[in-house]
Amino acid sequence: MAVLTLDGVVKDFAGPRGVLRVLDGVSLTLSSGETAAIVGPSGSGKSTLLNCIGALDRPTLGTVRLDDGEVTTLGGAALAAYRATHVGFIFQDHHLLPQLTAWENVLLPTLAAGTREGAAARARQLLERMGIAERADAFPAQMSGGERQRAAVARALVNGADLLLCDEPTGNLDRAAGEAVVDLLLPLAVEGVIIIMVTHNRELAARFGRVLELRAGRLSPLQEDPT
Ligand SMILES: Nc1ncnc2c1ncn2[C@@H]1O[C@H](COP(=O)(O)OP(=O)(O)O)[C@@H](O)[C@H]1O
Numbered sequence: 001m002a003v004l005t006l007d008g009v010v011k012d013f014a015g016p017r018g019v020l021r022v023l024d025g026v027s028l029t030l031s032s033g034e035t036a037a038i039v040g041p042s043g044s045g046k047s048t049l050l051n052c053i054g055a056l057d058r059p060t061l062g063t064v065r066l067d068d069g070e071v072t073t074l075g076g077a078a079l080a081a082y083r084a085t086h087v088g089f090i091f092q093d094h095h096l097l098p099q100l101t102a103w104e105n106v107l108l109p110t111l112a113a114g115t116r117e118g119a120a121a122r123a124r125q126l127l128e129r130m131g132i133a134e135r136a137d138a139f140p141a142q143m144s145g146g147e148r149q150r151a152a153v154a155r156a157l158v159n160g161a162d163l164l165l166c167d168e169p170t171g172n173l174d175r176a177a178g179e180a181v182v183d184l185l186l187p188l189a190v191e192g193v194i195i196i197m198v199t200h201n202r203e204l205a206a207r208f209g210r211v212l213e214l215r216a217g218r219l220s221p222l223q224e225d226p227t
């Protein structure tokens with residue numbers, strides 16, 4: 001059982017016209033098994049927020065905790081271990097290495113994390129779970145967009161992440177392929193993974209346990225347009 005807690009997260013960037021406050025006090029608690037979709041206009045800080053949660057970036061103020069561990073102050077080996085084993089990232093672009101097969105791409109994070117034992121079988125199982133077992137030996141250029149994203153999900157999970165951070169993973173996919181990716185993501189929560197997905201697709205967002213909107217640096221439950 002993992003708990004992710006954000007408390008008063010502020011992120012400033014230095015811009016041409018002075019300091020740009022992108023996140024202005026974001027607080028959020030999600031426990032194992034919970035899913036959240038984050039929507040919001042372009043430039044509202046959605047990627048910045050995921051980066052702060054995944055320790056790809058550091059908040060200016062405030063804290064991010066996973067269980068009792070403060071993510072915001074991690075450094076060195078502890079930071080590398082957090083990124084490698086607790087967090088799985090999925091981006092709009094699959095970021096698979098073109099010269100490796102799907103299976104080899106899924107295995108790659110196990111080299112960095114020192115989790116090689118049983119890794120070969122784990123990678124195969126994940127590809128099977130993502131419905132692309134028969135594509136294990138294909139190179140990314142030989143796969144469809146949806147297959148590539150499903151391989152990226154398998155790669156994000158191979159070290160046993162508690163937290164899956166998905167930054168517009170369906171943004172480059174057609175509707176059916178996007179739905180298929182979400183169909184594969186959501187059941188992972190039942191096994192205890194916390195899933196956060198940024199999306200512009202309101203229909204996909206509505207399938208998540210919570211739908212949150214980032215606007216003016218603040219996160220709040222999405223208010224449906226009164227129609
Ligand atoms: N490294 C950076 N340096 C300066 N400004 C940045 C940096 N990263 C993001 N920004 C700015 O922060 C704002 C939010 O960006 P981002 O988090 O990418 O938004 P979103 O993902 O919601 O489209 C934008 O105005 C962007 O230009």
Ligand SMILES: [Mg+2]
Pocket residue numbers: 046047048167
């Ligand atoms: Mg973004």
